Amino acid sequence: MIMREITYRQALNEAHAEELERDPNVFLMGEEVAEYNGAYKVSQGLLDRFGAERIIDTPISENGFAGLGVGAAMVGLRPIIEFMTFSFSLVAFDQVVNNAPNMLTMSGGQFNIPITFRGPNGPAHQLGATHSHATECLYANIPGLKVCTPATPRDAKGLLKTAVRDNNPVLVLESELLYSSKGMVEPLDVDLTIPLGEAEVKREGSDVTIICYAQTVPLALAAAEKLEDEDISSEIVDLRSIKPLDEEAIYNSIRKTHRVVIVEQDRPFCGVGAEVCYRIQKNIFDQLDAPIARVSQEDVPMPYNEKLEKAVLPNVDKLIGAVKKVCYA
Amino acid sequence: MQPAERDEVEMLSLMLLIRRFEERASQQYQAQKIGGFCHLYIGQEAVVVGAVAATRDDDYLITAYRDHAHALARGTSPDACMAELFGKETGCSKGLGGSMHYFDKARHMYGGHAIVGAHVPLACGLAFACKYRKEDRVTLCFFGDGAINQGAFHEALNLAALYKLPIVFICENNLFAMGTSVKRSTSLKQIVDRAEGYDIPGEIVDGMNFREVRDKLKEVVTSIRKEPHPAFMEVRTYRYRGHSMSDPASYRTKDELEKYRLDDPIIRLRAQLTREGKLTNEQFDNIDKQAKQTANDSVKFAEESPEPPLEKLYDYTYVS
Incomplete structure (x- = not known):
């Protein structure tokens, strides 16, 4: 099997095309997904290939089209709803939080909602407070939703394909800053799926475990390289899914x-780190040789100014500092 | 294809069943057998029964939280409806939904939705699926006058018009959104004008007149089946009770209530049928007796039904 190097964007595009091809119940709906070929070009070429009945542009009405997707899923269609960014999903919060995940319980098990909500999530670059939300902690809080956060092209393709086939509402939280990143992915004739709730060790190590996901995976890998020079061996655990959470891998x-x-x-x-931290101390407290450290955003609305934005976000230096602290180095 | 004409005496029986069921539900609520909120439909029966009489059993139906009648009209058993109010496992949502969240998949009753306006986009999704699959089903989306000022409602109407979805938006205008009258909530003189803003054909219908609801809806549905499009009906009706069981409805006058009671949809259809020689007083009394008996039986059924087992608490969060 010869692996190919493709972009994260291309991987997502292939996942859409393969699932649209496989199942006539799958359709893609969102702002600019069809004629514009996607705000971030994830849906490039899909309109030409699958037609306007299955690749559907919407007005700027997130609440409306997210709800339309949920309704269509009630009768067995499998919508992929693209949010141009998950910051805009907040306008559709009621549909994502109240309708999609509650329907199964409220109907006594009669209606499951096989829907995928996807799009870029988390801070990008100087987009300011309204466009920089990392929503994983909001959605992972809701019973009935599944949340995954692919960091590599391979994970993006495999997780999205799994999400579309899942019979529950699944959020695929992509990342604008990763769309152009490259990675090795199986050839096109391989039906690549990656289970939800399965973390992956992205780098093996022996001195410290760095738990990361989405944009913080490349950051952790970069930190690990530098730490290697100082004889600190880091093991990188990419959660890949926030919910269900792969506790055993941790x-x-x-x-x-x-x-x-x-x-x-x-x-x-x-x-997310608060929950992971709680579970570690609850379940394997005796294994810890040092208090758990967390590197997160600063607790402020995102500033526009580039220097201040950098100060808010996790970065390699902050991470290395945290690693040294837990290693007493 | 349109269904055969539904028997009007049967439709009258259905309206009586809904009323007697809700009267029993009201008593059981006061006896604290029913928890949470409970919104009664009494006075509005001709709306949903007229709609059912104009459509097929496989057309999709979705509504807001005042939903008991919509399930009963679709044929959900009164036993399952009452058991749901009692929170029992034999309920139409297994006791997990309650009064505001009735569902019956087999009868194409898609809820029972309790966030005002939030189900109107869902209705568009049901209609979208019909068009996607090239089916000739029509979706009936019921909501109250309170929903028409929600963003979700406006977004949904625009989407329905844009995608030419086979859907009828049925606004059950009972004049009050909880305690706020339409005059105090809505900038328009008449609700139907909301539809015009989205280039959706709309009309006003007398919701106390079963025949008018049925006939006007039938016309609309026939047109939609020929060529999918949305339509809007402002159905003017009245609820005799408060917004919910805890509401004494002191925001309206006794005179107003009396005026509508005199125009009662059940009395009106009865009079029409009697005048035409299709119904005798004795027949009516028998139908009513039967409705009361069915409602009483449903209470007994609900009381004797088991609670949902605690072991199943986690069974309905995800499916495999």
Whole structure:
């Protein structure tokens, strides 16, 4: 099998095309997905290939078209709803939080909602406070939703294909800053799916476990390179899914390293790291040789100014500092 | 294809069943057998029964939280409806939804939705699926006058018009959104004008007159089946009770209520049928007796039904 190097954007595009080809119930709907070929070109060429009945442009009405997707899913269609960014999903919060995940319970098990909400999530570059939300902690809080956060082209393709086939509402939280990143992916004739709720060790190490996801994965890998020069060996655990959470993968790594840093792209208060941290101390407290460290955003609305934005976000230096602290180095 | 004409005496029976069911539900609520909120439909029966009489059983139906009648009209058993109010496992949503969240998949009743206006986009999704699959079903989307000032409602109407979806938006205008009258909530003189803003054909219908609801809706549905498009009906009706069980409805006068009671949809259809020699007083009394009996039986059924087992608490969060 010869692997190919493709972009994260291309990987997502292939995932759409393959699922649209495989299942006539799948359709893509969102702002600028059809004639414009996608605000970030993820849906490039799909309109030409699958037609206007399945690749559907919408007005700027997130609440409306997200709800339309949920309704269509009630009768067995499998919508992929693109949010131009998950910051805009907040306008559709009621549909994503109240309708999609509650329907199964409210109907006594009669209606499951096989829908995928996807689009870029988290801070990009100087977009200011309204366009920089990392929503994973908001959505992971809701029972009935599944949340995944692919960091590589391979994970993006495999997780999106799995999400579309899942019978529950799944959020695929992509990242604008990763769309042009490249990585190795199986050839086109391989039906690549990656299970939800399965983390991946992106780099093996022995001194410290760095838990990361989405944009913080490349950041953690870069930090690991630098730490290697100082004889600190880091194991990088990419969560890939926030919910369900692969706790075993986390614990297996900690049993080896006994030290943990969590680097997350969201905010510290009630963030993903807070939950992961709680579970580690609850379940394998005895394995820890140092308090758990977290690197998150600063707890402020995102400033526009470039220097201040950098100060808010996690970065390699902050992460290295946290690693050294837990290693008492 | 249109269904055969539904028997009007049967439709009258259905209206009586809905009324007697809700009267029993009201008593059981006061006896604290029913929890949460409970919104009664009494006075509005001709709207949903007229709609059912004009459509097919496989047309899609979705509504807001005042939903008991919509399930009963679709044929959900009174036993399952009452058991849902009691929070029992035999309920139409297994006791997990309650009064505001009735569902019946087999009868194409898609809820029972309790965030005002939030189900109107869902209705567009149902209609979208019909068009996507090239089916000739029509979606009936019911909502109250309170929903027409929600953003979701406006977005949904625009989407329906843009995509030419086979859907009828049925506004059950009972004049009050909880305690706020339409005059105090809505900038328009008449609600139907909302539709015009989206280039959707609309009309005003007398919701106390079963025949008018049925006949006007039938026309609209026939047109939609020929060529999918949205339509809007402002159905003027009245609820005799408060917004919910806890509401004494002191925001309106006794005279106003009396005026509508005299125009009662059940009395009106009964009079029409009697005048035409299609119904005797004795027949009516028998139908009513039967409705009361069915409602009483449903209470007994609900009381004797088991609670949902605690072991199943996590069974309805995700499906495999």
